[in-house]
Amino acid sequence: MGIVIREAGEGDYKNLMKLYDEFVEEDRYSTGKEDSFQEVLASTENFISVAEDKGKLVGFVTFSMRWVVRYPTPIAEMDELYVKPEYRRQGLGSKLVEAILKKAAELGCSRMFIDTHIKHEAAQKLSEKMGFTHYGHHFVRDLG
Numbered sequence: 001m002g003i004v005i006r007e008a009g010e011g012d013y014k015n016l017m018k019l020y021d022e023f024v025e026e027d028r029y030s031t032g033k034e035d036s037f038q039e040v041l042a043s044t045e046n047f048i049s050v051a052e053d054k055g056k057l058v059g060f061v062t063f064s065m066r067w068v069v070r071y072p073t074p075i076a077e078m079d080e081l082y083v084k085p086e087y088r089r090q091g092l093g094s095k096l097v098e099a100i101l102k103k104a105a106e107l108g109c110s111r112m113f114i115d116t117h118i119k120h121e122a123a124q125k126l127s128e129k130m131g132f133t134h135y136g137h138h139f140v141r142d143l144g
Contacts, residue, residue: 005050007050009041016037016048017035019084045066047062047100048062049096058084059092059093063100063112071111074110075110077112077114078111094119097126
């Protein structure tokens with residue numbers, strides 16, 4: 001059957017948090033106290049899709065949508081994308097991005113924005129390969 005891309009559900013929590021630990025390269029999310037998984041699942045503006053191979057989660061992508069004054073329709077932003085190292089270079093990242101592009105279009109979004117960390121050159125190349133163009137700079141500041 002191969003790899004299946006689907007929306008995440010309640011039963012994915014434990015395995016998805018293990019992937020998040022790999023994504024951030026620290027054992028932080030498996031404790032079940034440092035995430036907003038339930039809020040994201042309940043939200044009508046936030047989405048998680050997972051890649052599953054024979055019952056095992058091997059990747060995920062998240063996106064959020066919102067209204068901004070300068071566009072007449074909502075926009076979407078890919079928040080996170082992760083594929084286990086042994087599944088990379090097989091087109092899985094592209095399939096995950098295609099899944100959220102389709103979902104965002106179905107929801108009436110006019111644009112998808114992607115923010116990548118400056119050191120993630122592979123993610124930047126994937127974005128360009130999929131037709132995204134450079135747009136501004138992102139900055140971050142902690143509020144607490």
